[in-house]
Amino acid sequence: QVHLVESGGGLVQPGGSLRLSCAGSGMIFSMYTMRWYRQAPGSQRDLVAIISPGGATNYAESVKGRFTISRDNAENLVYLRMNSLEPEDTAVYLCNGQEISPPYRNYWGQGTQVTVSS
16 A cells, blocks of 8 residues: 655744655555645645656746755655745645556645744
């Protein structure tokens, strides 16, 4: 059974940094595209960053140049390094894994809260 567990969230001042981690289990990690999403209260869930099994990345415009997604397939881990954090980055951050072959199943973690406030 596939499980994704996020960690690393917390309270940080504007301009600060955090690194989120997502640990996968019950899966062949290199067979999944991994994504980070975020959801603020009263808002839709937005895609933040995506990384392919081979390490190709893409980012939402709002985080380009500030956030970096990376992965370690040997350790079943995906990371989101967040720099220059802004109050608008406050949200629950969720890890998503999707199979790269049919039936392209999706799996979600439970999320980790990031709060950017002085």
